[in-house]
Amino acid sequence: MSRRSYSQFCATAKTLDVVGERWTLLIIRELVTGPKRYKDLLESLPGIGTSLLAARLRHLESAALVRRTELPPPAGSTVYELTESGRDLEPAIMAIARWGLKWALGEPTPDEVFRPGWAVLAMQAAYDERAAANIDETYEFRVGDDVFHARVQDGAVQGRHGPAHEPDLVITATAEAFMQLAAGQATIEQAAKQGRITAAGSRIALRHCSAIFKRP
Amino acid sequence: MSRRSYSQFCATAKTLDVVGERWTLLIIRELVTGPKRYKDLLESLPGIGTSLLAARLRHLESAALVRRTELPPPAGSTVYELTESGRDLEPAIMAIARWGLKWALGEPTPDEVFRPGWAVLAMQAAYDERAAANIDETYEFRVGDDVFHARVQDGAVQGRHGPAHEPDLVITATAEAFMQLAAGQATIEQAAKQGRITAAGSRIALRHCSAIFKRP
DNA sequence: CGGCATCCATTTTGATACTG
DNA sequence: CAGTATCAAAATGGATGCCG
Numbered sequence A, B: 001m002s003r004r005s006y007s008q009f010c011a012t013a014k015t016l017d018v019v020g021e022r023w024t025l026l027i028i029r030e031l032v033t034g035p036k037r038y039k040d041l042l043e044s045l046p047g048i049g050t051s052l053l054a055a056r057l058r059h060l061e062s063a064a065l066v067r068r069t070e071l072p073p074p075a076g077s078t079v080y081e082l083t084e085s086g087r088d089l090e091p092a093i094m095a096i097a098r099w100g101l102k103w104a105l106g107e108p109t110p111d112e113v114f115r116p117g118w119a120v121l122a123m124q125a126a127y128d129e130r131a132a133a134n135i136d137e138t139y140e141f142r143v144g145d146d147v148f149h150a151r152v153q154d155g156a157v158q159g160r161h162g163p164a165h166e167p168d169l170v171i172t173a174t175a176e177a178f179m180q181l182a183a184g185q186a187t188i189e190q191a192a193k194q195g196r197i198t199a200a201g202s203r204i205a206l207r208h209c210s211a212i213f214k215r216p
Numbered sequence C: 001c002g003g004c005a006t007c008c009a010t011t012t013t014g015a016t017a018c019t020g
Numbered sequence D: 001c002a003g004t005a006t007c008a009a010a011a012t013g014g015a016t017g018c019c020g
Helices: A011-019 A024-032 A038-044 A050-062 A090-103 A116-125 A175-182 A188-193 A203-212 B011-019 B024-032 B038-044 B050-062 B090-103 B116-125 B175-182 B188-193 B203-212
Strands: A066-070 A078-082 A137-143 A146-153 A156-161 A169-173 A198-201 B066-070 B078-082 B137-143 B146-153 B156-161 B169-173 B198-201
Touching: A011 A024, A011 B024, A011 B090, A011 B116, A024 A038, A024 A050, A024 A066, A024 A078, A024 A090, A024 A116, A024 B011, A038 A050, A038 A078, A050 A066, A090 A116, A090 B011, A090 B090, A116 A137, A116 A146, A116 A156, A116 A175, A116 B011, A137 A175, A137 A203, A146 A203, A169 A175, A169 A188, A169 A203, A175 A188, A188 A198, A188 A203, A198 A203, B011 B024, B024 B038, B024 B050, B024 B066, B024 B078, B024 B090, B024 B116, B038 B050, B038 B078, B050 B066, B090 B116, B116 B137, B116 B146, B116 B156, B116 B175, B137 B175, B137 B203, B146 B203, B169 B175, B169 B188, B169 B203, B175 B188, B188 B198, B188 B203, B198 B203
Parallel strands: A137 A169, B137 B169
Antiparallel strands: A066 A078, A137 A146, A146 A156, A169 A198, B066 B078, B137 B146, B146 B156, B169 B198
8 A cells, every 4th residue: 555665865766766666667758759548558568567557657647747638529538648747757768768778778689679659769868969959850750650750959859759740851661670770770861772761851851860860 | 587677679668677676776876976885885775675785786786887896905895886887877867866856855754764975966966057167166065974075067066975185165064954955945055154064164165065056 | 793695474566357 | 448356476675594
């Protein structure tokens, strides 16, 4: 009944009291790119088990990091979305992702699952600040049935779920090819030239996009 | 025997595979301010249980985030210290701490333990960038038997264990008073004026220190 | 003592089955 | 679709024992 707590007067420990349990931060990660339904969360978190997801969501709701909302008609489905305090975890998740990109990610292995949204968040976590400076463009990524976009503005990047408003570039790729990009095995420009992905839009935007998200 | 993994090709999940288990990030937090002995770690992590700490340290060593080292004579004791990849988690821990300062810390409660080192790390996590600009000073904090220092240089702050080399200011306080400061209940200058802490050093440095670490 | 390893009662989790 | 119910397996925490 009583949640486990570190009982430390420490900002780090207090945060982990709220989001430190298994799966919790990954649920937040899923919601950073936009609201999701229960079954979409289940789909993105293989292995979580339905009752544990429900318990975590209940906890995050009671901690006011997540809100249950009815989507406006005609959708009408109930979705989970981040509140202000939940969104405020984005910098922490990005810092964690940067560490993983540098020290732990490596090459994909056959037993690892992959979702395009994770790569979009990685793009937001680690982009080339020099290349992104003074750019105001939006790139749309269509990967299998999933659509994401990355907005580059004011030297920052936002990776979000759903189509872009007026994209300067539309990248279409298989999940396989997109994962290769996330693994840093090629730049977007190279993959487009080789026909492994298709890029529709201005050639300039393609060059920008490739430079901003080139992995070193 | 086999460690639990999310098995996701995702930078965030991969990081949590390494440091996401209970206590792990708090062990790293303890080592951010400097190397520590096994028993000091136990002391700073009430409730962990000796075998779990040993297991976590073994894991962190095998993951190359932590290294076991013999301290040079005359100390000669064995300590645990962060490797390069371990130190590289500092930004993530600071981001987590900033969230906790903003959304979860609140006032200390009687059941919560407190260690001065945690407050020093919080100072590093959330300081006033404007006030820290163009300052090159070091402040020493003596709290009970513990000594820490904060180095302000190049607009950044480093909170570390042990005495400062040539401190511009030496703050002496009880753990109780230092905790009050960490809770944001007074500025350092106010607490010094009220005699709840003592400050030795230049009046200018005291003003700087107070401004840099004032909590809004 | 410091630095663990072992044993055991409690919690947490993962997987599956089931319901409104 | 959005969960709840159930139950076995794993992780945790506490106490205690061992060893240089």
